[in-house]
Amino acid sequence: MKKEFVRKRKTLGSYVKKFFILCFGAFLYAVGLETFLIPNNIIDGGVVGISIMAASLTPISFSVYLVVINIPFLYLGYKHIGKTFSISTIVSILLLSLWTEYFKPVPQVTDDFFLAAIFGGIVAGIGVGLIIRNSGSLDGTEIVAIIMDKRTTFSVGEVVLFFNIFILGAAGFVFGWDKAMYSLVAYFIISKMIDVVIKGLDESYAVMIVSEESDEIADALMHRLGRGVTFIKGMGAYTGDPKKVIYCVVTRLEVDKLKDITIDKDENAFITINPVHDIVGGRFKKKSIH
Template sequence: MRAIYKLTKSKFAKRVFFLFIGAFLMAIGLEIFLVPNKIMDGGIVGISIILSHVTGVKLGLFLFFLNVPFFFIGYKQIGKTFAVSTLFGITVMSLATIFFHPVPAFTDDNLLATVFGGIILGAGVGLVIRYGGSLDGTEILAIIMNRQLPFTVGEIIMFFNIFIFGIGGFVFGWDRAMYSILAYFIAFKTIDIVIEGLDQSKSVWIISDKDDAIAKALMARLGRGVTYLKGEGAYTGDDKKVIFCVISRLEEAKLKLIVEEIDPSAFLAVADIAEVRGGRFKKKAIH
């Protein structure tokens, strides 16, 4: 618990707030959209939905007690802050699903339930991950197994989910299993958007004999700062200036146009960036 309290009070309050909102949103996605229409999520949540349907026991109880063992694993293997944030999120999610259980579904249209349930659930999970926690023990197990097995975390989670959705097909019917896979895919993409943001940043590397002209044009026409990196051609041994710049997703096309106008033969590489902090990334006003 001490690890969390190293945060300032405002940052700690912000983390708790968004962990709460994220877990609350996941409960809404489950109990008001997916579960009433017999549509599943993956992981421990999916197992909990199946067990709740078969036994008649409230979903929130399974969500809590099946995830608690992974809290202790996470505490030892990943870190205290992550484990405490996860326990808080799982507790809120479990209690919220019990609270929302009597509330009737917003829609009985399977496609609408799948799409909106997946979006809301993904937004909730994304917020919790962004602020240092997890709402499903499968992710923790996959991180630990990844250290021992020649598979990525994503591959391990995918294997678990294929197995879980397969069981769901026998319990709820194969049409519901297919809706569940669609909901899972929608949630997965929503998680990416929440974690990385809608205005995703991109890093750009440019190598050109007209480096000064390109750098000045980027600063003048995009309002972005640029940095020169020292490079050397491996074949020729010539010294090169490498232009490095960080732009928003919407500025990529304009940057390419600027480079093309000045030096059509310039080397240009563009890559996605999940997060940008510090420095002078904020755009300067162009007069």
């Protein structure tokens, strides 16, 4: 009973934490939209961009369009992706609609289009990144992209880009082609900030090393980089000889040092390096590189 209570308490705590992060992400995105982008007729891609243009052409507010246009996409998400994703997305969209109404009376920060695109993109991108990192979304086109990714040869990024080419192009007819180009700048910055939030500023890399000197290399990596090292049993396909394959995770700044350590011990070592988006648990603490 005690373990079950602790488990339920942890689950409740994780839901509360997730809600506050989604709320803060929607808050930041609303700040970027209402105080930088929308007052300067600069749009983001996806449903948000469609909603901004529709609100500028009609007396209906942006927040209403945001909710209404996303409804059919939310239904698709629930049917084809899952309940957890759909609930997080619904909460994120409702929070964004509330925050945008709250910030609507707030005066714009700048009327310089270039500054608005840059700083609006930075703030909005951080907000969207926080929401995506917590399994939510604000854009129905992403839901369509995820579904198409499963059923076609196109990736999520390619489908989203396809939609946004038309949406950002439409901004040229609604607000003028100069605003469409500023919107493209904002969209690019938002995309990059999303990557920063999701991947982190200090990117990590998973490394696999095949070498005859695996013991010496592993010892050097543990003592000079302070990294935990795991041996994976392998076998040479040609020779049939057993191999100790080294597996470890390092930061971007440690990659070159890892290469130097490895080549110093075995210049014929085979090294593969792949980016890691997230790390949970394990011994991943930093020591001084020496």
